[in-house]
Each structure stands twice: as C-alpha cells, then as structure tokens.
Amino acid sequence: MKTIENIKEMQNEILARKREGMSIGFVPTMGFLHEGHMSLIRKARAENDIVVVSIFVNPLQFGPNEDYEAYPRDMAQDSKLAEAEGVDYLFSPSVAEMYPNEPSVGVVVQKRTSVLCGKSRPGHFDGVATVLTKLFHIVLPDRAYFGQKDAQQVAVVEGLISDFNFPVELVPGETVREEDGLAKSSRNVFLTPDERKEAACLHLSLEAARAAIESGKKNPETIRELITTMIENQTSGIIDYIEIYSYPELEPIEELKGRFIIALAVRFSKARLIDNMIFNL
Amino acid sequence: MKTIENIKEMQNEILARKREGMSIGFVPTMGFLHEGHMSLIRKARAENDIVVVSIFVNPLQFGPNEDYEAYPRDMAQDSKLAEAEGVDYLFSPSVAEMYPNEPSVGVVVQKRTSVLCGKSRPGHFDGVATVLTKLFHIVLPDRAYFGQKDAQQVAVVEGLISDFNFPVELVPGETVREEDGLAKSSRNVFLTPDERKEAACLHLSLEAARAAIESGKKNPETIRELITTMIENQTSGIIDYIEIYSYPELEPIEELKGRFIIALAVRFSKARLIDNMIFNL
Incomplete structure (x- = not known):
C-alpha cells in the first residue's frame, strides 16, 4: 500500500x-x-x-x-x-x-x-x-x-x-452493526457506558416500526409516535428528528407505500447518532 | 466526424x-x-x-x-x-x-x-x-x-x-480579429452597417491605451478616461464598463505595473461587444 x-x-x-x-x-x-x-x-x-x-x-x-x-x-x-x-x-x-x-x-x-x-x-x-x-x-x-x-x-x-x-x-x-444492533460509527466512542447501552434502542425502535408496518399500519404519524415513545422512554438522548420520506427524493408522504425511508437522529451527551431503515412496499 | x-x-x-x-x-x-x-x-x-x-x-x-x-x-x-x-x-x-x-x-x-x-x-x-x-x-x-x-x-x-x-x-x-481590429464574435451579425464601422474603435482605443502606457502613463484613471473619450466620441455605443484590474485575480490596482488587464464592454442597438488587452510590464 x-x-x-x-x-x-x-x-x-x-x-x-x-x-x-x-x-x-x-x-x-x-x-x-x-x-x-x-x-x-x-x-x-x-x-x-x-x-x-x-x-x-x-x-x-x-x-x-x-x-x-x-x-x-x-x-x-x-x-x-x-x-x-x-x-x-x-x-x-x-x-x-x-x-x-x-x-x-x-x-x-x-x-x-x-x-x-x-x-x-x-x-x-x-x-x-x-x-x-x-x-x-x-x-x-x-x-x-x-x-x-x-x-x-x-x-x-x-x-x-x-x-x-x-x-x-x-x-x-449496507449499514454494519454491533451485536446489539447499534450502527457502527466513529462517534460511538464518545458515548458514556450507560449511553452505549441505551443507544441500541435506535435500531430496535426501527425494528419495532418495521413490525408495526408489516402488521398493516400505513400512517406515518402513528409510526413516528411509536418510535418517539420508545426512544424517549428507553434512552437519555434528545431526539433531533424522526422523519419519514419518499426515497431517494426525500419528499413528504401521506401514506406508507412504495419506496420510503424512516430516519432518525438522537443527541447524547457528547455524540449525535443517526440510523435509518429503507422500505420498499 | x-x-x-x-x-x-x-x-x-x-x-x-x-x-x-x-x-x-x-x-x-x-x-x-x-x-x-x-x-x-x-x-x-x-x-x-x-x-x-x-x-x-x-x-x-x-x-x-x-x-x-x-x-x-x-x-x-x-x-x-x-x-x-x-x-x-x-x-x-x-x-x-x-x-x-x-x-x-x-x-x-x-x-x-x-x-x-x-x-x-x-x-x-x-x-x-x-x-x-x-x-x-x-x-x-x-x-x-x-x-x-x-x-x-x-x-x-x-x-x-x-x-x-x-x-x-x-x-x-489569442483573440482573432477582423481586418479593422474588431474582435470576431457571433454577436457581430447584430450590428447595423454604421455600428459595424464604429465598432473598430473598441480595439483602436485599447491600442491607444497601450501607446499611452508605453509612453509612461502609470495611472489607471488617466487610461480609462482616454478610452472613454475615444469610444464616446467615435461610436454610438453606450459604455457598459471600462475597467483595469490585476490579472488573473481581477482585483483593483492603483498603478499600472505587473500583469493587468484593460477590459471593456459597449452596448450597440442589438449587440453588446467586449474586448480586452492583457499587459505584463
């Protein structure tokens, strides 16, 4: 090299x-x-x-x-x-x-x-x-x-x-993840040990969203609330955004269909983490 | 081809x-x-x-x-x-x-x-x-x-x-010119016959500027006035600009030395013509 x-x-x-x-x-x-x-x-x-x-x-x-x-x-x-x-x-x-x-x-x-x-x-x-x-x-x-x-x-x-x-x-x-689902990132080293444990919730909340969507939920707002509640209850992080858009155009959608992305960003004490899931229904 | x-x-x-x-x-x-x-x-x-x-x-x-x-x-x-x-x-x-x-x-x-x-x-x-x-x-x-x-x-x-x-x-x-010195341009076809004759003045005024500079004139304002007078007296065009800058930085200069450009633009009835001369003193 x-x-x-x-x-x-x-x-x-x-x-x-x-x-x-x-x-x-x-x-x-x-x-x-x-x-x-x-x-x-x-x-x-x-x-x-x-x-x-x-x-x-x-x-x-x-x-x-x-x-x-x-x-x-x-x-x-x-x-x-x-x-x-x-x-x-x-x-x-x-x-x-x-x-x-x-x-x-x-x-x-x-x-x-x-x-x-x-x-x-x-x-x-x-x-x-x-x-x-x-x-x-x-x-x-x-x-x-x-x-x-x-x-x-x-x-x-x-x-x-x-x-x-x-x-x-x-x-x-594809996003590479730790065993608990946390997306790997250079910024993960800035998490405190407690925050590191909580941070697994970001991916878990997206998995929960996937399960809800697969069970028939079509309303973006319902899914946003589900994720918000999970992250607020299970982490000390401050939600920066949880958003759902068409992909790759990144435009608002009224109903969960076609290609779309659920993306989120959460601020911990010294690190801001992001994750997302792309769907094709 | x-x-x-x-x-x-x-x-x-x-x-x-x-x-x-x-x-x-x-x-x-x-x-x-x-x-x-x-x-x-x-x-x-x-x-x-x-x-x-x-x-x-x-x-x-x-x-x-x-x-x-x-x-x-x-x-x-x-x-x-x-x-x-x-x-x-x-x-x-x-x-x-x-x-x-x-x-x-x-x-x-x-x-x-x-x-x-x-x-x-x-x-x-x-x-x-x-x-x-x-x-x-x-x-x-x-x-x-x-x-x-x-x-x-x-x-x-x-x-x-x-x-x-x-x-x-x-x-x-290098700029290619007509016999009378007018820089060739797609827009020259829009000149009236009278304007076409007058337009030779653009290059001639730059040549006059060169002669003045070679005879020792060092003040940009003096040179601008010389060109302005020639174009105003000898053409029906409206001067858009006559400017003198360092080249290629295109920044104002107080004295004519080093590398600089004299550039001009003149509007005729249906065509706006440009020309310039680059110096290296």
Whole structure:
C-alpha cells in the first residue's frame, strides 16, 4: 500500500493505472476506520483492480458549532487496517493541500437537503459535495462506495453524480452493526457506558416500526409516535428528528407505500447518532 | 466526424478512445462558429489525438433579459466548418438532454465575478461553471481551449479547474480579429452597417491605451478616461464598463505595473461587444 499526501502525485498515479486499463474503486472516508468502512473497502476490493481509500476530515462540511476539532483521528491504526484489507493507495492530504487558498468555486446542493440531518446542518452537504467533486477528480474512480447508514448523503451523492454527469458508479453499502444492533460509527466512542447501552434502542425502535408496518399500519404519524415513545422512554438522548420520506427524493408522504425511508437522529451527551431503515412496499 | 446528441454515448466513445491511449482536446462552444472558434479548433487539432467540439447554447448562463432565444444558431453550417477542420466528434445535446429535470446541484463562482461582465450578469458565471463541469465529465478532455477574448471567463475557468482539481489543462487562444481590429464574435451579425464601422474603435482605443502606457502613463484613471473619450466620441455605443484590474485575480490596482488587464464592454442597438488587452510590464 502506498500512502500519498500530494494531490498531483495521487492524480498522476491513478492516470497511469487507468492507462494500464485498470478499474478504480474508491472509498472516501474521514478516517478512524470501523467495521462500516471495512465492509465498503472489502466490497471495493472484490469489484476493482485498484482500491483507493481517502482519509480527510473535511472542514468544509462541519458547522461552526460542530465537532471538527474533536472528530477522532488515528492515522497509524487506519493505515494498518487499510493495508490489511489490500488497499492499494491511502490518500491522506492535509487541509492546506486540499484548500490552499480561499476557493473561487464551490458546489451547492439545492435539493434533498432541507430535511433530516441537512435541516440542522446548513451548508453541510455543500461541503460534502464540494470535497467529493475534488476527490472524484483526483482519484478518478469507476466506482465510489458509500454507507447506506447516511442515507441522505447517498441520496445527495446520487444527485451529484447524475446531475454533473460524473463517469462514476455509486455503490451503496449496507449499514454494519454491533451485536446489539447499534450502527457502527466513529462517534460511538464518545458515548458514556450507560449511553452505549441505551443507544441500541435506535435500531430496535426501527425494528419495532418495521413490525408495526408489516402488521398493516400505513400512517406515518402513528409510526413516528411509536418510535418517539420508545426512544424517549428507553434512552437519555434528545431526539433531533424522526422523519419519514419518499426515497431517494426525500419528499413528504401521506401514506406508507412504495419506496420510503424512516430516519432518525438522537443527541447524547457528547455524540449525535443517526440510523435509518429503507422500505420498499 | 461523428455528431452525437446523447450524453452517455459521448461519454462512452471518449472512454473507449482514452482506453486506446488517445489524448482528448476539447473546444466548448455555443455554436455559430466563427474564425475565433476555428483558431481554437486548429490549435486543438494540432495538439491532441482526438478533437471534440461541443455546441450547446446553455440557458443557465443567460439572464432573464438576455438574448438566449435570439442567440444565433446554424447547426448545418457549424457541422460543415467543424468537419473541414478535422474535428472527430461534434457533441450537440438538447437542453432536455443536459438538464432533464430541475438539478439538485450547481456550481457557484465566489470570486472574480463581481467585476467586468460578471457585475452586470449575476449568475452568468455560475451557469458557465456548471455547464463546463458537466461537459468536462462527459468529454473528459486532457486539454480545453478557451478564447482569451473573454478574459474573465478564462480567469473563472482557471479557478474552476484549479480549485476542483480537474485533470484538465486550460489552453487560452489569442483573440482573432477582423481586418479593422474588431474582435470576431457571433454577436457581430447584430450590428447595423454604421455600428459595424464604429465598432473598430473598441480595439483602436485599447491600442491607444497601450501607446499611452508605453509612453509612461502609470495611472489607471488617466487610461480609462482616454478610452472613454475615444469610444464616446467615435461610436454610438453606450459604455457598459471600462475597467483595469490585476490579472488573473481581477482585483483593483492603483498603478499600472505587473500583469493587468484593460477590459471593456459597449452596448450597440442589438449587440453588446467586449474586448480586452492583457499587459505584463
């Protein structure tokens, strides 16, 4: 595995590999790799000649009161994990390398952002779309891998790739979970031991919702109340949102049918956790 | 020469050519090709294995009161001209092909736009940067050719390519002129015969400015007044702007030194003409 910090060097390596006819799989990350990332990396490894993992905590996608500085970083461990999975290139540019001066251009995301996490994180998806545009031009992937856990991000990236005609295939990866159902996340390390136990409730409440829907409940509001009650009664977390939308359009629905998503975000003392379930009735 | 209207077909052709190791030169245009375009096409032909010319009148870069509908179009003639220059692919998508639905993402240009043409055309360069982002992903050029006549566009595209890390080299082409010095433009056909004669004054006033600067004049305001007087006295046009900035940053300067641009725009009855001169003292 080759670790590269320089943009031009990364781009030139990839251009050389592409000239050799090799396909490129790309897993963009903010590092602190966990099982969720590893499962994307394994998928990329199986489907491409060359696998590139980027590690870049992108300041552009953090709001002024968010955890940019506190976001966990462990480059030595990430490097070991990536190498063990047969990654070819680890791309880990500095902030100064990615944003050498105040940029003259940016990407704005005009749809699918005023709901779910986007609502409480204005500008977040602009930052995500801008850094992905840069990374796609540096890594030039045939396929890019994103965890379905951040379903809104997948919906936004679908729009980015399709509306900008990127020659890139988006491959979503299933959410990887702890034994008790908690979705794996770099931010789980910030949970207190009690919160860690309670946090299993997020996935359990979605499972309860699934059971209710399968038993014939069709009203989104009924399902929202069911989940709200479970999380309020069984955790110390503060509900940020519990929302139900068509997927991937992320528009309100009156009845639970077709493709839709139930998504939630809950704030614990030092971590905000998200989870979701996508249905196709 | 192959004419292609479908995005996926164009992208797949280019991907196949690139796998064969061929270099791609790209001349994006809005059609109604004139000598200015032809000189870019010839430059591209000399420097690349494959030459792609796109013809797309991009509605996104026209303001509500601008000449989108009236913009001249002549596909049959353009096709003949391109073929005669040895162009390999003419890419001419419809508006519905390029913008099949309300886009979920767009590019915004945050610098170099509040001066010159950008000042009186809010959103214009956002539209230019957005369509170029799409076209660069469809045509995947190694080199893209832009006329230096629209110097602000060249400055904006420099920023787009550099800030988004496009693996594309920008190649500027010198302004091509009529015998009397008028810069060639698709919009020149809208000049009345009298206006056409007067319009030579735009370039002549820049030449007069050059002579004054070479004779030692260092004050931007003096030079602006010289040009203003010439155009007001010798044409029926209304001056939109005459501005002097550092280049390519497009920031105000107090003294004429280093790299700078003198740029002007003048409105005639049915056409707004631009011209510029770049200095390096």
